[in-house]
Amino acid sequence: MSDSDLELDSRRAIYQLIADTPGVHFRALLADLEYAQGTLQYHLRWLADEGLVDVSDDGKYTRYYPAAEFDEADRVVMNALRREYSRRILAHLLSDGPLSTTALSDRLGKAQSTVSWHLSKLADADLVSKERDGRAVVYEVTTPERVRYLYTVHRRSFTDRVVDRILGLWDSY
Amino acid sequence: MSFAQLIEQYVSLGILVLAGGLSVLSFLAWRRERDGRMRIVTLGYAMFAVYGLIVFLEYPLLPYVPYATLELLEHGSAVLILGGLLAFFVALTRD
Numbered sequence: 001m002s003d004s005d006l007e008l009d010s011r012r013a014i015y016q017l018i019a020d021t022p023g024v025h026f027r028a029l030l031a032d033l034e035y036a037q038g039t040l041q042y043h044l045r046w047l048a049d050e051g052l053v054d055v056s057d058d059g060k061y062t063r064y065y066p067a068a069e070f071d072e073a074d075r076v077v078m079n080a081l082r083r084e085y086s087r088r089i090l091a092h093l094l095s096d097g098p099l100s101t102t103a104l105s106d107r108l109g110k111a112q113s114t115v116s117w118h119l120s121k122l123a124d125a126d127l128v129s130k131e132r133d134g135r136a137v138v139y140e141v142t143t144p145e146r147v148r149y150l151y152t153v154h155r156r157s158f159t160d161r162v163v164d165r166i167l168g169l170w171d172s173y
Numbered sequence: 174m175s176f177a178q179l180i181e182q183y184v185s186l187g188i189l190v191l192a193g194g195l196s197v198l199s200f201l202a203w204r205r206e207r208d209g210r211m212r213i214v215t216l217g218y219a220m221f222a223v224y225g226l227i228v229f230l231e232y233p234l235l236p237y238v239p240y241a242t243l244e245l246l247e248h249g250s251a252v253l254i255l256g257g258l259l260a261f262f263v264a265l266t267r268d
Contacts, residue, residue, distance in 0.1 A: 060204075085206050110208065117207045163202045166195075170214060173265050 010035060011043050018053055018064045021157070023078050025061035028157050058082075076125045077150045082157075084164050085110060086118045090141060093128065094148060098140035100133075109171075178232060188225030192218045210264045217260030224253040 017032060018024055024032075030040055044064065047053040054065045056072070058079040065075055080086050085108060092107050093099060101119065105112045119139055122128040127147060128139045141147050156164065174182070196218035203211035227250040231243050 083205055085208070114206070114208055159201065162198060163205060166198050167202050167206060167208070167211070170210060170264065 010039070011047060014040065014043050015047060015052060015066070018047075019066040022065045023056075023063045023075070023082070024157060025063050027061075028159075029064070031158075073126075074146070074150055077127060077147055080122055080125050080127055081150065082160050083118065083121070084167055085114065086122055089115065089118055089122065090127065090147060093139060093141045094144055098131070098133070098138035100136045100138050102136070104139070174232065182229060182232065185225045185228035189222055189229055190225075192221035192225060196222055210267050213260050213264040213267070217257040217264065220253040220257035220260065224250050224257075227253075 013033060014029065014035075017029060021028075026040070026044070029044075030037060033040065035043075044053065048055055051067055054067045054072075054075070056063050056065060056075045056079070063075070063079070065078075081090070088108055089104055092104060099107075101112055101115050104119075105115045108115060119128060119130075123130065123139075126142055129142050130137050130139050132138075196215050199211050199215040199218055202208065203215055228247055231247050234243060
């Protein structure tokens with residue numbers, strides 16, 4: 001990356017915010033930076049065209065990542081880590097895996113259908129694999145070191161944090 | 174508009190905005206986590222929001238809708254409060 005790529009202060013500010021909060025989406029950028037929507041769109045397009053920023057659609061938001069730090073596979077992991085229960089499932093599997101759906105359901109205190117839904121999403125992203133252990137099917141993390149690293153560095157957006165609080169509020173009853 | 178009517182307008186608007194916001198956030202929580210309980214919570218907050226909307230619309234609609242109809246609608250909509258509380262009870266007691 002040449003210095004000229006980030007010559008303008010505004011582009012630098014946008015890039016820095018994306019580097020500080022990988023996976024940040026457009027509305028969050030708009031809220032944190034005092035730029036007009038058109039200006040922000042223009043600079044983001046420029047950063048993406050120059051290969052400084054990668055764009056990833058997680059089905060709900062268009063998220064921006066610093067290109068140098070995370071590849072597509074990493075972004076899939078970080079999108080999964082935005083889900084509270086997926087994050088907890090991965091944490092349990094990393095520390096005590098492999099575990100069955102029933103064991104995970106007991107540990108999380110959630111219905112097996114909910115745990116299964118998250119496990120299927122994690123399996124679709126190749127983050128967990130399943131194998132038969134006697135009569136039970138157990139799950140384990142496919143690449144523990146990489147997931148552990150991304151688990152540490154990932155950050156949540158403001159909306160994710162608010163949603164997590166609401167979930168925590170109802171979970172506490 | 175009298176002071177009592179103003180209070181009713183502001184409070185019902187507050188219920189609409191707050192319950193509507195919490196309903197949206199609960200819906201996001203359900204969509205992200207697929208926790209069935211959050212779907213019920215979304216429904217509960219939505220009922221409160223609809224109640225707030227009905228009460229808020231009473232005076233703006235007065236020139237166009239008969240008074241008796243509006244009163245019936247407003248008083249009848251109190252059932253939404255009961256429904257919302259029942260929804261929360263189900264969400265709290267559900268495993």
